[in-house]
Amino acid sequence: MFESALKRLIDAVEGASGAALLATEGLIIEALDAQGRKLDADEVLSEYAGVFEQLATLDEVLNLGQIDHFEVQTDQHLVSVRVLTPHYLLAVRAPKDAIPGKVAFQLRIVSPDITREL
Numbered sequence: 001m002f003e004s005a006l007k008r009l010i011d012a013v014e015g016a017s018g019a020a021l022l023a024t025e026g027l028i029i030e031a032l033d034a035q036g037r038k039l040d041a042d043e044v045l046s047e048y049a050g051v052f053e054q055l056a057t058l059d060e061v062l063n064l065g066q067i068d069h070f071e072v073q074t075d076q077h078l079v080s081v082r083v084l085t086p087h088y089l090l091a092v093r094a095p096k097d098a099i100p101g102k103v104a105f106q107l108r109i110v111s112p113d114i115t116r117e118l
Helices: 003-012 047-062 100-117
Strands: 018-023 028-033 069-073 077-085 088-095
Touching: 003 018, 003 028, 003 088, 003 100, 069 100, 077 100, 088 100
Parallel strands: none
Antiparallel strands: 018 028, 018 088, 069 077, 077 088
């Protein structure tokens, strides 16, 4: 159902190794690798849904505003996550040298297509 939008996202982010639609509870709705193959739950970093929950809790304490997007950059990857609704997240894993703004832009472009299907 979300496969074509996830594939478009992967294709649009240079060097992306995968993308996933996640529920904020950590459930994987759909996930694809760079070749368009479905990923198993253990291959996807669904833990980012937990990171979102922690950020949302922190926001309640600090009153910073509603979370729209967050990134985690490691020595190997950039994981960019966009909040679609209070219950769903869209994530893409890119190489560490990816330009964060370009990755975030591609997430924003694909988001409406996925949100319409939720």
